[in-house]
Amino acid sequence: MMLKGHTLGLTPEKARLLVLFFTIAACVALTFYVGFIMGQQIVYPHFFYIPIILAGLWYHRKAIYAALFLSVVYILITHLSTQIVTLGSFERCVILIAVAYIIGLVSEKRAKVQEELRRTRDYLDSLIRYANAPVIVWNPEFRITLFNYAFERLTGYTADEVIGQELSMLLPEASQDESRSKIARTLSANYWELVEIPILCKNGSVRLALWNSTNIYASDGKTLQATIAQGIDITERKQAEEKIRQQNELLNNVLESLTYPFYVIDAKDYTIKLANSAGGLGSLSKNSTYYALTHERSKPCGASEHPCPLEEVKKTKKPIVVEHIHYDEDGNVRNVEVHAYPISDSEGNVAQIIEYYVDISASKRAKEALVQERDLLQALIGNIPDSIYFKDEKSRFIRVNKAKAQHSGTTPEDMVGKTDFDFFSLEQANKMLEDENRVIESNRPLVKKVEKITHKDGTEHWVSTTKIPRHNENGEVIGTMGISRDMTERKKIEEALRTSAQQWRATFDAISDPISLLDSERRILRCNIAMKNLLGKPFREIIGRTCCELVDCRPKPLKECPFLYMQQTHRRETLVLPIGDRWFNDAIDPLLDEDSNLIGAVHIMSDITERKKVEETLMQSEKLKVLGEMAGGVAHDFNNLLAIILGNAQLLEKGVERYRLEEIKKRLRIIARTAYEGGETVRRLQYFTQREISREDFTKIDLNEIVREAITSTSPRWKDEAEAKGITIKIKEELGKLPPLLGSRSELMEVLTNFIFNALEAMPEGGEITIKTEAKENEVLLYFSDSGKGISDRIKDRIFDPFFTTKGPKASGLGLSVSYGIIKHHHGKIKVESIKGKGATFTISIPICLQAPQDEGKLKDLEKISSGKILVIDDEEGIREVLGRIFQDKGHRVTLAKTSRKGLDKFKQDNFDLVLTDLGMPEMSGWELAKKIKEIDPGTPVGLITGWAVANTKENMKKRGVDFILSKPFDYNKVIREVHAALESKKR
Secondary structure, three states: OOOOHHHHOOOHHHHHHHHHHHHHHHHHHHHHHHHHHOOOOOOOOHHHHHHHHHHHHHHHHHHHHHHHHHHHHHHHHHHHHHOOOOHHHHHHHHHHHHHHHHHHHHHHHHHHHHHHHHHHHHHHHHHHHOOOOOEEEEOOOOEEEEEOHHHHHHHOOOHHHHOOOEHHHHOOHHHHHHHHHHHHHHHOOOOOEEEEEEEEOOOOOEEEEEEEEEEEEOOOOOOEEEEEEEEEEOHHHHHHHHHHHHHHHHHHHHHHHOOOOEEEEEOOOOEEEEEOHHHOOOOOOOOOEHHHHHHOOOOOOOOOOOOOHHHHHHHHOOOEEEEEEEEOOOOOEEEEEEEEEEEEOOOOOEEEEEEEEEEOHHHHHHHHHHHHHHHHHHHHHHHOOOEEEEEEOOOOEEEEOHHHHHHOOOOHHHHOOOOHHHOEOHHHHHHHHHHHHHHHHHOOOEEEEEEEEEEOOOOEEEEEEEEEEEEOOOOOEEEEEEEEEEOHHHHHHHHHHHHHHHHHHHHHHHOOOOEEEEEOOOEEEEEOHHHHHHHOOOHHHHOOOEHHHHHOOOOOOOOOOHHHHHHHHOOOEEEEEEEOOEEEEEEEEEEEOOOOOEEEEEEEEEEOHHHHHHHHHHHHHHHHHHHHHHHHHHHHHHHHHHHHHHHHHHHHHHHOOOOOHHHHHHHHHHHHHHHHHHHHHHHHHHHHHOOOOOHHHOEEEOHHHHHHHHHHHOHHHHHHHHHHOOOOEEEEEEEOOOOOEEEOHHHHHHHHHHHHHHHHHHOOOOEEEEEEEEEEOOEEEEEEEEOOOOOOHHHHOOOOOOOOOOOOOOOOOOHHHHHHHHHHHOOOEEEEEEOOOOOEEEEEEEEOOOOOOOOHHHHHHHHOOOOOEEEEEOOOHHHHHHHHHHHHHOOOEEEEEOOHHHHHHHHHHOOOOEEEEEOOOOOOOHHHHHHHHHHHOOOOOEEEEEOOOOOOOHHHHHHOOOOEEEEOOOOHHHHHHHHHHHHHHHHO
């Protein structure tokens, strides 16, 4: 029962007393009224129970006092009003007092329970409100009903601001769905659940809390009344965990990034518990021991060898850094620096050891080298002719080398502590002091100052001086270091150079080789007299023009122009080319600026005519050598063939009368076939001995057929001779389908023969040669492999150089060089791949560039040309007579001359339609005679007859006055075609 006494300005206690007083007063008044006014006896004083009950409820057992008072009033009024007090009246008073006691007793017990409940509620309320952990309660509608002070501190909200609000106001929007899901999971369960819930604070920040949450149900155990959640702010813990995770990850990354091995080792048995990748992580077994890994042994190394760092750590229980010896996988000794750190258990014993080591083998070598270099530097400083000196901040010498002391006329020890004023004139010493002060104040070096210095004795020298500031470990300038070089002689040389510069042009012009300086566009900037004479033009017509215009007489450079290659490689490029009857080595050297950009070139044309002749002689000698090696096999083949022919001829001679016709024909066929095989052997020999063929004389060839012939022609060497020595050589053919090529059969035959002979020398114990061919796109490829000794990388790039050989002084070193030239002559490429001891593979590529053969009908028309007047000049009578008869049979008028001078005289005396002259004649060569004939009559065709190899372009032949060349021995039909073609061209 609650009284609103406070509305009258009374406390609840005073209000209860006032109510009780008026109730008792009303009972007294009522009793007085009934007894005295009405004059009746009060039999049932039930209204007395009202104040009794109120007193019992409010004042508990103190209600007895109210009951006694009312009982006294009742007895007194009854006695005074009626003069009759019965036993029943006393019984009623006893009942009244008993009721008051019972109500007071019950009420007191109830009040105690309520007080206990109140105290408990207040305690729980205080516990929740003042708890250090944030506590929140929400109802089934997710509206907050309780929000303690810890939650206020966590979020910045007050309880008044959140009570009655939806729980979602405390959930960040980004994680709201996830948080609601966790809350729903809590509502559906009957147990506490730990969940992480992010909380949105009033200032917008988010804190992470770990919640213990549970549901509160009604007495029926089913009706949900509220959910209470107690949280722990784990934001800092989470941040710390993240930092720890990052630090662990960083530590792992650091360990893995270490290039040196890192281990955690059990101190008891030295088994490896942890290792990084450098320490063999992933390859170590479970019980791998450290000493087995680094020493390949079953126990730690002993003191007699080198003390074990692990044993030392266990003994001292302190970290150590010590140099030690380990062994690598190959058993090689490695010097290492071991860093070992103990990890102790709770009792202070070493339980584990952290160890890593750094391989200092290289650093030890470097230190030793550094010591050597320091000694060398000291020796260098002490003995270098330049003056080297060190000064303090007051320009006093603290160290000088011997050269400085000698230049100053004293010893290094005597100069220490002195200044320049002790050795130079006053004026000179002041200048030096000013320079050094400027270097110290500006902290910048003075570099290569050239000056004349004057010593105290008056002697003068020119020196180039560099002075740099000296610093201490804090970067402060503490003095200077100087290097002075005596320039006196250099000054004299410079003067001499200025004098000699005037002589440079004369020297440049005196060089016998033609030389010119070119810009980056190939224009000539300067040339010497030899170049001017070669070009046959004055300087003014040379300077500013390109070399191709002057040397090659064409506006654009040749495809093989060395300048074009030099532009790409930035190194010397060369080309051998003929000019007239001379051969020149055309060399281009690049001129580069400081950034390696091409700014020009030096063009040198060296006359190598004599060298060319020597090379040709050596090449021919090389061919003869190879031919000699083949001769034995050829002789063996011919002996076999002659034996077959002679045997069958003798059989026919003896048995011609008794043999039947079929038997005679059989023997004759054997003789004919054997003779044909002998002819094939001679033909192969002739192919090999042919000289270089001009590209214009290339014919259609089958490369596979040449491979087979090369194998056959060299078989006496690789088969018969090898088998006689007990050596087995196998040649394996893998020949693909190839299109025809345009080339020289004899030259390619020579290349393959050289390859086979070189391979045989590389396989002295026998082996296998593989020759493979295939066609790819626009080229034919040939692969030549052997299983021999191979070619080392050191000489691989030189094997195609002329005269380079590894076979000793008996070899010419021209075989591969000649082969390289032949392939290049065919516009092809050749390269080699080899591993020392595993054989070599040569790859040849030749482009497919067939030209259409001359029309047969046109050839027949040339044979029917009308007769002409022909002059034949040759010092060999047989040649003159044969050619004369050939031309006469074709209806031509022929005049013969024995010498070049007689032939020239006859040409001057008569008109001829064509001249044929031999190349090599005593009085005048065929080239010279052709030039003179062209000077007399440029329209007369001139043919050159020669048994020599003449490799020339049509352009060069025309320049030298020759229209065509006939090679000896010549074919009847070819002679007629060439002569008739020349006569036909003259008519056109």
